[in-house]
Amino acid sequence: MSNIKDVAEKADVSTATVSRVLNNPHTVKNETKKRVQKAIQEIDYQPNMLGRNLRRSSTRMVMILLENVSNPFYSRVIRGIEQIALENDYYIVICNNNSDPAQENTYLNLLRSKVLDGVIMMKPELSKKKLQELGSRFAVVQCCEYIDDLDIPFVSINNKKAAYSAVKHLLDQGHQNIGFISGGQNVPSAQQRKKGYKYALQESGITIKQKYIKNGTYGYKGGMEKTRELLSLKEKPTAIFAISDITAIGAIKTIREYNLKIPDEIAVVGFDNTSISRMYNPELTTIAQPRKEMGQKAMQLLIDIIQHNEIKNKNIFLDHKLIIRESSKN
Amino acid sequence: MSNIKDVAEKADVSTATVSRVLNNPHTVKNETKKRVQKAIQEIDYQPNMLGRNLRRSSTRMVMILLENVSNPFYSRVIRGIEQIALENDYYIVICNNNSDPAQENTYLNLLRSKVLDGVIMMKPELSKKKLQELGSRFAVVQCCEYIDDLDIPFVSINNKKAAYSAVKHLLDQGHQNIGFISGGQNVPSAQQRKKGYKYALQESGITIKQKYIKNGTYGYKGGMEKTRELLSLKEKPTAIFAISDITAIGAIKTIREYNLKIPDEIAVVGFDNTSISRMYNPELTTIAQPRKEMGQKAMQLLIDIIQHNEIKNKNIFLDHKLIIRESSKN
């Protein structure tokens, strides 16, 4: 493959001038510029970014590190990130950690070794301490999932409030026995949402019953299993608040096995407003997060860090929205 | 940040020796090695891959270029790719083209400029000619979606046969009027599947009616709209074969609006066996592709190209499987 020297020879200029045509065209005399551009065309020259990156010590590549792209929640967040990235000439690459700390660490080595200019972390596997360390040395932003007593900027919603509004909606519908199927025990957002669940009940003077709180995973199967447990209780819940839409759909599947009517005999509320919530039968009541905007804010934050811009607000909370559909209201 | 020279000074060796410890440890005397490793620890040295990459003219980074990660079909394919990549010390980065040729081209510049060692293309926006050109100069593999008269290796299923088996299943259930909701007009797999649809009908001596063939998109809304068109025909189809699971679910949604019973009054078959097909109500009959294996084969193929290994088979077809569920059979 040809390099900048070949172009320079072909156009009878120095490599410096070729570089200028590439990066600061306005500083080159028009005539010279034309000659260089012609040469570039003729020998089909493509700048080698490996050289450029080394020289500049920057790649304009930014990674989105998430659990797994199969999680439908992320798609719109990614869109938001991509939009801002594109506008600012950054490349976005997405990497899965597959919930494996070792795999996550492998990808983070791309950051440590300068291949990436920054990273947006969606659901870190890293220990708090290591995350702090990483954030202190490299450009890192937390998005959606976050740990707030670190000095790492984040964009998220107020999960406690969001869960509160979901449960409040069920209370308003007259439900008293409300089950909660949570996510992973050590996932911050799940803990925050549990607080919101409890707070809503307390506020209404309802005793919190541990038997109604199930810690599970975010998955479909988890939703099925935990619902089976809830429905085998003597005093069955008349409503279930699930940590994600998929979990809620697992719940509905099980409810169907028990031949209970939704929402008449039992109501279900999910979380995330993923596309399936609108497509499912019955359509699912859920909490919408401003996913695209979260991505946009996160990427802007990351750019500000990379470029050492002043950052006004390192902790950004955006508004959620309760979306009421068939699964909780006739 | 410290570099290889700092380590060399600290350990009182040459940079060459440090490099050897990093890359060919067995060629260094044990005692020296220990000293170097200690120095690396002490100054917390992390090799700068920008330098290494330039020197080696390789990054061990490989891109999966797809339409959008939100498509649930890809998740298991990606898993397969990741598995083989991990085993062979390659980094996998995923990029969306968002069906935008310009965006795709931007990402492909990473390949052209040597930032990537290769790319697996899931659904190219590139013109056939440009794809051919790209494949002739760089390591490229087509996966799932493919154009077969190019000299670019691919891994896929036999879409015609797969569609045939879906339609044959419906015929076996006694259906004669079978609608087909296709994908994009210029998507190879959609064309191939249409052939399979037609072939199955012909084989059974059934006249192909254009009114039963709807060209749409792969989406939910497309499924809804096209089904509305099909159900407003005087002679309604009693079965619908959809190009994807999501499209099939859109179809079901509309069928429900018409208060038709599935599968008694109308049967539905999807394509891809994505997780939603099992979760949906009713559970969806569909065609399963060996997604993980497709990913594995594609990545192995790509590695073989990158490393200039001999390649026995450049065109790999894997077996599909018909999965019969509630939406087509009681």
Next chain:
DNA sequence: TTGTATGCGTTATCAC
């Protein structure tokens, strides 16, 4: 087994 020296391809500083 180790050190010296070179070059990968580019950009940016400095001089003209």
Next chain:
DNA sequence: GTGATAACGCATACAA
């Protein structure tokens, strides 16, 4: 407006 050249950090051919 342009050219000469150093430097980015590393791996490797060659010499010792």
